[in-house]
Amino acid sequence: MICPHCEKNLLRKERPNNTCSHCRRTYSLDPKTNSLGLSDLRVRRILAKVTEEGRIAVAPDQLWYALSRTRLKESNFAPGCAGSSLFVGLVVGFIGVFTEIAYLLLASGALLLVSAGFALARAAGAGRGFPAMSRAAFRSEALAPWQNVYGGLPPGVVDDTPPIPSRTRTRAPSGAQPGAVLLCPDRSTTAFLIANGLPARYGIALAKDLDAVRALPTRGPVIVLHDADAHGELLVRRVRESLGQRTVIDAGLPLRTVRGLARAVPYRDRDKRPDRETMARLAALGEFTEEELKWLGKGWRFPLVGVPPARLLTILTRVAEQVTRNVDPERRRAASVGFMTWPGSTAQDRTDER
Structure with missing residues (x-):
């Protein structure tokens, strides 16, 4: 090195x-x-x-x-086992051929079969993700x-180890109540947004769960930000059911959109595989294909932390700009005469779309 x-x-x-x-x-x-x-x-x-x-x-x-x-x-399935079994099997087989000892030939065949099994399992994706x-x-x-x-974290990395409060009140520039709420269960993503000033810039309050949303002194729109996984898909629906007529905006991650991106890489967490009840609720929605339900049931997910940070910030800035413009009369008036416009696509966006 x-x-x-x-x-x-x-x-x-x-x-x-x-x-x-x-x-x-x-x-x-x-x-x-x-x-x-x-x-x-x-x-x-x-x-x-x-x-x-x-x-x-x-x-x-x-x-x-x-x-x-x-x-x-x-794939992390049986690392090294296929190669080791193949090597030992060939050595034992070589010895068995020259010594004409039958059980060595049988042992060699068994080891070669084991090696082939490991190789096929890895090729099929066992352990991947x-x-x-x-x-x-x-x-x-x-x-x-x-x-x-x-003596500290790498330069540019913010410390998110202190627990993010279940309710974070963000004051708008005018001192008024927050115009909107951003609900995000992911601690690291919340810390990222705070460090880059998005909530303070747009007067958006942060919450990590539904109880925190209800406790905030605003009835403005609720922006929901979640992983593209089984729990994230249910979170948006649960928020809408709980908040009745209140506006709820699904800011992503959208499962089908992210799955279609060639550069998006999902992963699996052995400790967070959805249970039967969660999968039954997803199936009952009738919004997912059988293949999508199978994929989600295996615990696959696209995490918020997997979105390129600059791109995530750009997307949420667009959402925050639109939401706060709609709830803030001053912003609406400014937008109507051209002082505020919806951000156009960046060069990076156009490259990604191609």
């Missing part, structure tokens, strides 16, 4: 205890000792990309997804060592 301080190429024996033998300085991450193969230089390189060269802040889980994205496409390092493990196995060495 390359030393992040002196940029010397270090062999394993030249970096004992995460210390460069050339400059004698300590680094935080060694690709040989963590499941994502992370190094300090790789973290910095990916951070520069997701923060748009430092123009926006990101949350820890957004960095986790950006660093895990490539590995999520790979499960992170090599979970969101929780990323904080202890990657961020904690970084903080120990450098």
Whole structure:
């Protein structure tokens, strides 16, 4: 690996205890000792990309997804077993042929069949989508060592470890009550939005659940932001049922839209697979195909933290602009004479659409 301080190429024996033998300085991450193969230089390189060269802040889980994205496409099913079984099977078979010992030939055949089984399972996608390092493990196995060495989180990463309040009141610039509410259960996404000033800029209150929405002193529109998964699809419907005639806006992620994007990479969480009751409620809606229900039932999801941060901020800015313009008379008057316009598509948007 390359030393992040002196940029010397270090062999394993030249970096004992995460210390460069050339400059004698300590680094935080060694690709040989963590499941994502992370190094300090790789973290910095990916951070520069997701923060748009430092123009926006990101949350820890957004960095986790950006660093895990490539590995999520790979299968983690029985790593190394297929190759080991194949090698041992060939060796045993070779010995059996020359010694003419029948049971060695049988053992060789069994090992080769096992190897073929592992290979076929991996090719069929068994184990695919499960992170090599979970969101929780990323904080202890990657961020904690970084903080120990450098004294803080990587530049551009905001701290979301303090619990986000169940009810966050955001004052509008005029001091009036918030004109709208953004309901988002994901702590990292909420921290990302706060760090980049979106709620304060548009006078939007934040809430993490329905109880928090009801407790806020506003009856303005409710913007719901959720993962594209079984629980996220039900969340919007539950909010609409609970709030009656109040305006509820589904800001995404839209499952069918995201599934159709070639660059979108889903993942699975072994601890958050939807139960039978959840799947029965989804099926009863009659809005999903059999294939979509099967996909959701296996625990697949597109997370909010997987959306490129700059793009997520752009999309939500458009939604917030439209919503607050509709509820704020001053904004409506300004928009009617052209002072405020709906943001047009960016160059990046047009590239993505193609």
